[in-house]
Amino acid sequence: MVSYEKSTRMRKKASFFIEALKDFKIVGSFFPSQPALVKKMVRLVKPSRGMVVVELGAGKGPITKELLKKMPPESSLLVFEMKKEFADYIKKSIADERMTVLCDDGRNAGKYLRKMKLGEADYVVSAIPMGNFTAEENLKTLASIKDMLKKGGAYIQFQYFLSSWREVKKTFKKSEIINFVPNNIPPAFIYRCVK
Numbered sequence: 271m272v273s274y275e276k277s278t279r280m281r282k283k284a285s286f287f288i289e290a291l292k293d294f295k296i297v298g299s300f301f302p303s304q305p306a307l308v309k310k311m312v313r314l315v316k317p318s319r320g321m322v323v324v325e326l327g328a329g330k331g332p333i334t335k336e337l338l339k340k341m342p343p344e345s346s347l348l349v350f351e352m353k354k355e356f357a358d359y360i361k362k363s364i365a366d367e368r369m370t371v372l373c374d375d376g377r378n379a380g381k382y383l384r385k386m387k388l389g390e391a392d393y394v395v396s397a398i399p400m401g402n403f404t405a406e407e408n409l410k411t412l413a414s415i416k417d418m419l420k421k422g423g424a425y426i427q428f429q430y431f432l433s434s435w436r437e438v439k440k441t442f443k444k445s446e447i448i449n450f451v452p453n454n455i456p457p458a459f460i461y462r463c464v465k
């Protein structure tokens with residue numbers, strides 16, 4: 271017999287899987303990120319008082335949860351997720367007054383930061399599947415990310431392929447590949463860019 275916990279876990283996986291089947295270009299993977307990748311992404315975020323973090327492409331929130339553990343009480347996390355099913359899932363499963371979940375294209379984050387009077391972000395942490403988009407689309411995404419960051423702020427991204435690396439280097443002079451995580455499905459690179 272399958273335990274309740276196991277069947278819930280299976281449903282969670284199945285739903286991510288189904289969304290990926292429906293729209294692989296946007297979802298970009300059949301599985302949520304595994305703990306090793308999440309830890310290595312979040313390790314690059316240094317907590318500071320009043321910090322503002324923007325997360326792009328939160329899925330079902332594995333990175334969101336770890337970011338919230340790390341961020342101090344007086345801070346703000348703006349979470350962007352295009353898929354309504356995932357945005358609703360995060361709203362229901364994570365209760366935290368520092369977090370605002372927006373079911374919108376993360377490229378619009380600058381507009382929300384201004385509307386919410388949060389200024390510019392200290393960090394943009396992204397899982398947008400850049401490898402599924404054209405160079406032109408990625409240049410637009412990267413320009414919007416640069417725009418929402420404060421000077422000295424960092425953009426942290428994981429990618430399964432480095433096909434958009436040329437666009438990244440073009441947009442951010444200071445960019446480096448920090449890690450390769452072989453024990454994620456699929457294996458992933460992590461890069462960091464500083465504005």
Ligand SMILES: C[S@@+](CC[C@H](N)C(=O)[O-])C[C@H]1O[C@@H](n2cnc3c(N)ncnc32)[C@H](O)[C@@H]1O
Binds near residue numbers: 297329375399
């Ligand atoms: C590879 S999944 C990663 C999900 C989650 N962060 C994780 O690590 O498991 C990429 C997510 O980005 C979302 N996404 C893709 N493009 C987006 C965009 N422009 N704005 C907001 N979310 C986006 C997809 O719906 C999907 O949930």
